[in-house]
Amino acid sequence: xxxxxxSPQSMFIQxxxxxxxxxxxxxxxxxxxxxxxxxxxxxxxLIALYKAGELTSNGRLTAQFGITRKDSFLNxxxxxxxDVGIYFCAGLMNYGGSQGNLIFGKGTKLSxxx
Amino acid sequence: xxGVTQTPKFQVLKTGxxxxxxxxxxxxxxxxxxxxxxxxxxxxxxYYSASEGTTDxxxxxxxxxxxxLNKREFSLRLESAAPSQTxxxxxxxxxxxxxxxxxxxxxxxxxxLVL
Numbered sequence: 001x002x003x004x005x006x007s008p009q010s011m012f013i014q015x016x017x018x019x020x021x022x023x024x025x026x027x028x029x030x031x032x033x034x035x036x037x038x039x040x041x042x043x044x045x046l047i048a049l050y051k052a053g054e055l056t057s058n059g060r061l062t063a064q065f066g067i068t069r070k071d072s073f074l075n076x077x078x079x080x081x082x083d084v085g086i087y088f089c090a091g092l093m094n095y096g097g098s099q100g101n102l103i104f105g106k107g108t109k110l111s112x113x114x
Numbered sequence: 115x116x117g118v119t120q121t122p123k124f125q126v127l128k129t130g131x132x133x134x135x136x137x138x139x140x141x142x143x144x145x146x147x148x149x150x151x152x153x154x155x156x157x158x159x160x161y162y163s164a165s166e167g168t169t170d171x172x173x174x175x176x177x178x179x180x181x182x183l184n185k186r187e188f189s190l191r192l193e194s195a196a197p198s199q200t201x202x203x204x205x206x207x208x209x210x211x212x213x214x215x216x217x218x219x220x221x222x223x224x225x226x227l228v229l
Contacts, residue, residue: 006156102147
């Protein structure tokens with residue numbers, strides 16, 4: 001089946017640092033979504049991208065839909081402690097107008113530097 | 115607006131027992147989904163329902179059944195639980211019936227342990 005490669009798997013952040021993560025695939029997607037999941041909670045949508053090349057911001061978060069439609073990245077600027085959690089990318093693929101399914105990356109875990 | 119709600123929050127089962135996980139959404143969404151989340155695996159789609167009265171298999175449907183009871187509710191049933199079904203189960207919903215812009219909203223999850 002389709003797969004999304006999300007990297008890095010984990011990273012440590014220090015308050016104030018900028019953070020980058022990305023997802024790549026061998027398949028073309030029509031929509032890219034970025035979610036954040038806090039411990040014990042369900043994923044919460046951060047940013048949705050619908051067009052190739054689209055660059056969208058949500059506060060300190062910026063995400064881009066790659067031109068090839070096979071990748072996306074998420075940047076977090078000036079990180080703060082509450083940014084810790086697991087970030088998931090998800091791609092939506094449609095086949096001839098039928099129901100599209102989300103394919104999720106395996107997540108990037110953000111932790112605070114000890 | 116509660117969004118997507120799931121019950122129970124936690125459940126422990128013995129191998130071979132059955133149970134139903136409940137999900138409801140109050141956003142008048144057409145589509146609903148069931149995922150499982152395992153460590154290092156991300157979320158994997160079990161079943162989905164594009165509209166009331168329809169259900170379709172996702173990536174990992176074996177061992178599960180679903181019922182779209184009405185527009186609001188979508189239940190997931192384990193007829194004979196197995197230890198491999200130990201996981202966190204998430205229900206989600208989206209507004210449309212597919213078509214390329216299906217932002218999904220997730221419930222808080224049900225943590226299931228099968229002994």
